[in-house]
Amino acid sequence: MDLKSGIAAVVTGGASGLGEATARRLAADGAKVAIFDMNAERGALVAKEIGGVFCQVDVTSDASVAAGFLAARARHGQERVLVNCAGIATGAKTASRPKDGGAPKPAPLDAFEKTVQINLIGTFRCIAQSAAGMMGEASLDDGERGVIVCTASVAAVDGQIGQAAYSASKAGVAGMTLPIARDLSTEGIRVVTILPGTFETPMMAAMSEPVRAGLAAGVPFPKRMGRPAEYASLVAEICRNVYLNGECIRLDGAIRMAPR
Ligand SMILES: NC(=O)c1ccc[n+]([C@@H]2O[C@H](COP(=O)([O-])OP(=O)(O)OC[C@H]3O[C@@H](n4cnc5c(N)ncnc54)[C@H](O)[C@@H]3O)[C@@H](O)[C@H]2O)c1
Numbered sequence: 252m253d254l255k256s257g258i259a260a261v262v263t264g265g266a267s268g269l270g271e272a273t274a275r276r277l278a279a280d281g282a283k284v285a286i287f288d289m290n291a292e293r294g295a296l297v298a299k300e301i302g303g304v305f306c307q308v309d310v311t312s313d314a315s316v317a318a319g320f321l322a323a324r325a326r327h328g329q330e331r332v333l334v335n336c337a338g339i340a341t342g343a344k345t346a347s348r349p350k351d352g353g354a355p356k357p358a359p360l361d362a363f364e365k366t367v368q369i370n371l372i373g374t375f376r377c378i379a380q381s382a383a384g385m386m387g388e389a390s391l392d393d394g395e396r397g398v399i400v401c402t403a404s405v406a407a408v409d410g411q412i413g414q415a416a417y418s419a420s421k422a423g424v425a426g427m428t429l430p431i432a433r434d435l436s437t438e439g440i441r442v443v444t445i446l447p448g449t450f451e452t453p454m455m456a457a458m459s460e461p462v463r464a465g466l467a468a469g470v471p472f473p474k475r476m477g478r479p480a481e482y483a484s485l486v487a488e489i490c491r492n493v494y495l496n497g498e499c500i501r502l503d504g505a506i507r508m509a510p511r
Pocket residue numbers: 263264265266267268269270287288289290308309310311336337338339340369370373402403404405446447448449450451452453454455
């Protein structure tokens with residue numbers, strides 16, 4: 252996919268972190284970018300800076316996602332690139348002992364369900380609606396109609412203590428990559444998933460400095476967290492290289508997460 256030709260791209264979660272870096276990179280490479288995010292203030296700001304469009308979208312809602320695609324396509328035409336970055340990180344042990352010595356309690360299911368709704372089902376919802384739109388377009392070079400990038404996590408494979416919900420949601424994203432790529436292969440639409448390690452984003456800023464330093468120290472090389480621009484650079488390469496399809500790629504400095 253040649254981004255220079257001014258093709259339209261949609262980046263979910265584009266108001267912050269990995270999505271924001273991706274929106275900036277795709278725009279710099281020549282794409283017309285629409286940002287889908289709940290955070291209207293940041294989303295509108297980033298969209299303005301890159302000459303793109305912001306659509307306030309909640310990926311857990313069919314109607315909200317449909318309205319976002321309608322608005323984005325009205326401005327830029329049918330998107331040929333969809334990058335799914337919208338996501339949340341939650342943590343809770345499967346069952347735990349209250350500090351006051353009371354009876355052990357099972358994890359509440361509402362947080363588990365919300366994590367899966369946003370990270371997994373939200374990603375699938377955006378893919379399905381985007382793919383249906385891409386299928387209405389003529390194919391480009393090599394018979395390609397579009398490319399879809401998803402964001403899982405190394406937690407899909409090495410989930411830590413407290414990450415049952417997050418890991419389940421991300422393992423779902425990784426697991427559906429190949430079957431979706433196969434579903435859409437006859438249409439010339441590629442699907443590739445990135446499994447980031449630890450990246451310097453607002454999501455990670457929520458952690459304490461010692462925890463962040465510990466995470467950076469655990470990366471074999473380079474001994475630091477990843478930079479959002481490094482994630483965005485891989486997205487740009489996935490767009491560019493038509494032979495990348497149906498694969499999950501770790502981007503993690505060789506980190507393998509310990510249990511905690
Ligand atoms: N930062 C990391 O180290 C890291 C590592 C592995 C995976 N990831 C994944 O990368 C993605 C981006 O993470 P980030 O670190 O940039 O986080 P971030 O919090 O900076 O950005 C996430 C964005 O998603 C948006 N969002 C959340 N719920 C939404 C919803 N229902 N609808 C629309 N938008 C919604 C937020 O408003 C936010 O702008 C996430 O899926 C995250 O799980 C991040």
